[in-house]
Amino acid sequence: MNLLPSAATLAALVKIGLLVGGLMTAAAYLVLLERWIAAWVQDRRGPNRVGIPLTKVKLFGLGQPLADGLKIILKEDFTPSGVDRVLYNAAPLVILAASLAIFAAIPFGSVLPPLGIPGLPDPVPFLVAPGLDVGVLWVFALSSIAVYGVLLGGWASNNKYGFLGGLRSSAQLVAYEIPLGLGLLGVVLAAGSLRLDTIMNAQAETGVWYAFAQPLGFIVFMVASFAEAARLPFDLPEAEQELVGGYHTEYSGIKLLLFLVAEFLHMITAAFLIVILFLGGWHLWGVTGSSQEIGWIQALLRFGILSGKILGVIVFFMLVRWSWPRFRFDQLMNLAWKVMLPLGLVNLVTVAAVEEFRPQLVAALGPGFAGAVAIALPWIACLVGWLVAGVFTPSGTDNTPILTHDPLDIEREMAEHERLERAPHDVSPTLAGSR
Amino acid sequence: MKPTDPAITWLEEKPLGLTERLYLPLFLQGLSTTARHMVSRKVTVNYPEVRPTVGNPLIYRGVHRLNRDDAGRVKCVACFLCATACPAHCIDIVATESPWPDREKYPESFSIDELRCIFCGMCEEACPVDAIELTSLLDLTGKSREEMIFDKEKLLSVYDMTKDAEPMKSKTLAAGGMATFGTAPGNPTTAAGGHH
Numbered sequence: 001m002n003l004l005p006s007a008a009t010l011a012a013l014v015k016i017g018l019l020v021g022g023l024m025t026a027a028a029y030l031v032l033l034e035r036w037i038a039a040w041v042q043d044r045r046g047p048n049r050v051g052i053p054l055t056k057v058k059l060f061g062l063g064q065p066l067a068d069g070l071k072i073i074l075k076e077d078f079t080p081s082g083v084d085r086v087l088y089n090a091a092p093l094v095i096l097a098a099s100l101a102i103f104a105a106i107p108f109g110s111v112l113p114p115l116g117i118p119g120l121p122d123p124v125p126f127l128v129a130p131g132l133d134v135g136v137l138w139v140f141a142l143s144s145i146a147v148y149g150v151l152l153g154g155w156a157s158n159n160k161y162g163f164l165g166g167l168r169s170s171a172q173l174v175a176y177e178i179p180l181g182l183g184l185l186g187v188v189l190a191a192g193s194l195r196l197d198t199i200m201n202a203q204a205e206t207g208v209w210y211a212f213a214q215p216l217g218f219i220v221f222m223v224a225s226f227a228e229a230a231r232l233p234f235d236l237p238e239a240e241q242e243l244v245g246g247y248h249t250e251y252s253g254i255k256l257l258l259f260l261v262a263e264f265l266h267m268i269t270a271a272f273l274i275v276i277l278f279l280g281g282w283h284l285w286g287v288t289g290s291s292q293e294i295g296w297i298q299a300l301l302r303f304g305i306l307s308g309k310i311l312g313v314i315v316f317f318m319l320v321r322w323s324w325p326r327f328r329f330d331q332l333m334n335l336a337w338k339v340m341l342p343l344g345l346v347n348l349v350t351v352a353a354v355e356e357f358r359p360q361l362v363a364a365l366g367p368g369f370a371g372a373v374a375i376a377l378p379w380i381a382c383l384v385g386w387l388v389a390g391v392f393t394p395s396g397t398d399n400t401p402i403l404t405h406d407p408l409d410i411e412r413e414m415a416e417h418e419r420l421e422r423a424p425h426d427v428s429p430t431l432a433g434s435r
Numbered sequence: 436m437k438p439t440d441p442a443i444t445w446l447e448e449k450p451l452g453l454t455e456r457l458y459l460p461l462f463l464q465g466l467s468t469t470a471r472h473m474v475s476r477k478v479t480v481n482y483p484e485v486r487p488t489v490g491n492p493l494i495y496r497g498v499h500r501l502n503r504d505d506a507g508r509v510k511c512v513a514c515f516l517c518a519t520a521c522p523a524h525c526i527d528i529v530a531t532e533s534p535w536p537d538r539e540k541y542p543e544s545f546s547i548d549e550l551r552c553i554f555c556g557m558c559e560e561a562c563p564v565d566a567i568e569l570t571s572l573l574d575l576t577g578k579s580r581e582e583m584i585f586d587k588e589k590l591l592s593v594y595d596m597t598k599d600a601e602p603m604k605s606k607t608l609a610a611g612g613m614a615t616f617g618t619a620p621g622n623p624t625t626a627a628g629g630h631h
Contacts, residue, residue, distance in 0.1 A: 041469050043478045319473075323465035390457040417441045 007119035015128045019103055027264040028065035034318050035064075041322040069257070077253035080158070087156035092251065092258035095149025099265035102142045104128045105135035106272050107197045109303035110282045113295055123292065126303065127197060136184065136194045140177075143228065143269065147173045149262065150230075150237060154247035165246025168329065169230065169237030175336035176227035176234075182344025183221030186214045186351040187277045200281030204290035209280035213375055216347035216382035218278045220340050225270040227336070230263070232321040236329060271313040275306065279313075282306040339389045350381040492571040492601050493608070496554045499547050499585065500593035502566050502603050509591060510566035513540040517558035517567050525551035526558060545587040549575055565605040570597045 005013070032047065039046030050067045051059035079088065109126030116122065132138060147169065154166020187210050188194060191202040203209050211218040227234035238246030245251075248259045275281060282288055282302035289298065327335065354361075354374045361370040436443065454460040480487050489495045502510045513530035531543040558567050570593065577583040585593075 037473070040473045040477075043472055043475060045477050045479050045481065048481070319466065319469050323469040324462075386457065386459075390453070420441065 007117050008121070011120055011124060012128060015126075019108065019128060020100060022108075023100070023103065023265060023268065024261065026268060027261045028069060030264050030267070030314065031068060031260075032061065032064050033315075034321075036061075037315065037318045038322060041319070072257045073254055075253045077255060080250050082158040083250065084156040084158065087152045088250075089255075091149050091153035091156060092255045092262070093149075094152060095146050095262040096258045096265075098142045098146040098149065099262045099269065102139050102146075102265075102269050103272075105132050105138040105196065106269070107200065107276070107281070108272075109306055110200075110288075110299060111292055111294065112299050113293075125197060130197075132195065134194050135196045136188060136199075139196075139269070139273065140181070140184075143266075144173075144177065146262065146266065149259075150247050153251065153259065154237075157247070157250035159250050161243045161245070161249045162247050165237045165239070165243050165249070168239075168243075169247060171329075172227060172230075172234065172236055172332060172336075175333060176224045176340075179220045179336060179340035179344045180224035180228055182341070182348055183217045183224060184277065186210075186217035186347050189348070189351050189355055190214070196276050196281075200276055200283065201290070201292075203280045204283035204288070207283075207285060207290075208371075208375065209278060209283070211278040211280075214278075214347055214351055214378050216343055216378065216385055217351065219382070219386075220344045220347060221278065222274060223335075223340060225274060226317070226320070227332075229266040229270040229317070231267060231270075231317055233324045233326050234332060235326060236332060239326060267314060267317055268310070271310045271317065274313050275309045279309055281309075334393065338393045343385050343389055346381055346385040347378065350378050354378065487573070489571040489573065493604055495571040495573075496556045496559075496569040498549070498570050498572040498575050498593060499552075499558070499590060500568055500570050500597060501545060501587060501590035502568060502594055503591065503598075508535065509541065509545075509587065510564050511542050511545060512538045512564055512566070513542040513545075514563060516561040516563060520557040520561035522555060522557060523551045523553045525549075542587060545590065546584050547590065548584045549577075550580060550583045565603060568604055570601055572597065 036046040046061070047064045048061040049058060050061055050063040051057040052063060053066070079085070105127070107125060107127040111123040111125045114122040115124060129135075150169045150173070151166045154162045154164075154169070157163070187199060190210060190213065191199040193199060193202070199210075230237050236246075237243075238248070240246070243249070248256055251259055282305050283290065284305050288302050288305060294302075354377055358370065358374060361373060364370075365373065489497075504510045511528075512533075513528055515528055515530070518524075518526040518528050525548040527544075527546045527548075528542050529544045530540045533539055533541040535541070554569065556569055559569050562568075572593070575583075
């Protein structure tokens with residue numbers, strides 16, 4: 001009996017190790033990046049002190065994540081007395097486990113050149129679970145489970161801020177799953193696969209990223225993924241100005257750390273999905289090629305391009321945070337149900353029609369012109385849909401209180417009004433009386 | 436206050452125009468503002484290495500000093516006006532008979548608890564002989580509470596330390612005010628008015 005693990009198992013373990021290590025490091029350094037960008041946007045310098053421990057080397061503050069992590073781990077892990085202990089402890093585990101498990105189906109590069117290791121099918125893809133045909137479903141199922149972490153945390157804390165945060169996030173995340181799914185469906189329809197690596201390959205082969213082929217789907221998906229990652233302007237579940245910390249108000253120490261890491265993992269996931277589904281994944285015109293038989297340089301180049309694009313999207317996420325104020329909750333819901341849902345449907349129908357009639361188009365117009373038409377139609381749909389949504393959907397809410405005309409009340413108001421008229425300089429009647 | 440209160444003026448909100456309803460122009464506007472600030476000059480400094488510039492030393496309220504007169508004696512006449520004006524009660528003066536003929540009293544001891552001080556500048560305003568002044572020294576640190584109670588000698592030494600960079604404010608103002616401080620911005624009449 002062979003007790004040694006097979007080459008495929010070993011390869012998967014190596015990939016898991018690299019991915020989890022990389023993601024955790026990335027999450028830690030994204031905190032630093034977020035603080036830097038926050039500082040730069042506010043004309044400050046940002047954290048630039050902590051460098052290599054026990055030396056005076058500063059390295060632009062690159063040691064900050066280590067200090068931050070150490071500090072939060074060493075802090076007291078305090079459990080308030082009124083909490084539901086089982087759920088309270090389970091919530092951070094649920095959210096972190098789900099956010100990490102998502103990456104099993106997300107490719108983080110293209111493929112490696114043939115290694116020639118016996119028992120390992122070549123080429124080795126940059127994907128922990130290669131050949132998972134339901135990759136997109138896996139990603140969405142697990143990101144929905146991550147919502148449970150937020151809900152459980154908010155509920156189990158037995159705290160009104162936590163409860164409100166959990167309540168808000170349940171409504172918000174449920175509402176934005178739908179536009180997210182609609183934006184995704186257009187891509188799945190066009191690529192004909194639920195596998196994320198196939199979707200990337202499809203974009204690389206045609207050279208037309210789905211952001212250009214389905215602009216409306218891209219916008220809807222982008223907005224919805226901001227909301228799913230609970231980033232500003234959709235960060236109502238935590239909204240520190242109004243809810244202290246939202247669902248993680250009552251958490252401290254390592255449990256809070258798990259929540260915060262999971263939040264950054266959500267953002268990384270959202271960036272991965274935006275890049276893979278709409279921005280061509282590892283593809284860049286004239287640089288990466290589109291073939292699956294590649295050398296080492298190209299394999300690394302593709303990995304680098306994918307990472308660069310993801311970093312770009314994340315920086316965009318962070319810039320957006322400092323550019324727009326938070327939506328009010330009714331505006332958030334209006335946007336989800338009255339704007340994003342119809343726009344997502346418009347995109348889906350347009351893409352479906354284009355894909356359905358593509359053979360006829362090619363036969364009638366020739367491949368080049370048909371391709372142009374297939375891109376132009378979704379753009380027209382995007383412009384028209386955007387215009388209609390902008391003109392006809394309610395963008396504001398009238399906050400003027402409805403004045404009740406109670407006759408008794410009016411008489412009193414009139415009397416008060418007359419009294420004020422007689423003494424126009426006295427702003428407050430009580431002050432006038434005491435004089 | 437009720438919504439029907441006649442003292443309230445209800446303003447009609449301007450209806451949103453097409454560009455605002457389409458959101459995209461405002462989106463780009465917000466993003467460009469953020470991007471502009473990303474690369475603009477930073478207003479903070481790398482503090483211990485780079486010292487922040489004090490805009491106008493005449494109106495800056497930093498560490499106190501006790502001025503000396505032309506003979507090198509302490510200018511203070513122990514009138515207690517500063518201690519009376521002090522809202523934080525951080526000035527402690529022990530007055531005694533003056534050994535000099537030009538005044539009746541002088542401070543035997545004069546101490547300021549810099550930890551209690553709120554740096555409001557009222558002592559400087561109150562002083563009739565311009566003896567106590569606030570310098571533009573801004574980093575005041577110490578390792579114990581006792582160390583932070585500045586006695587007369589320490590306050591005089593602050594004067595000795597800063598007199599070249601910051602001459603006495605009354606003399607500066609008499610000699611044409613802010614003009615001597617080449618870099619000092621602001622309105623000279625406001626600052627001068629505050630000291631008379």
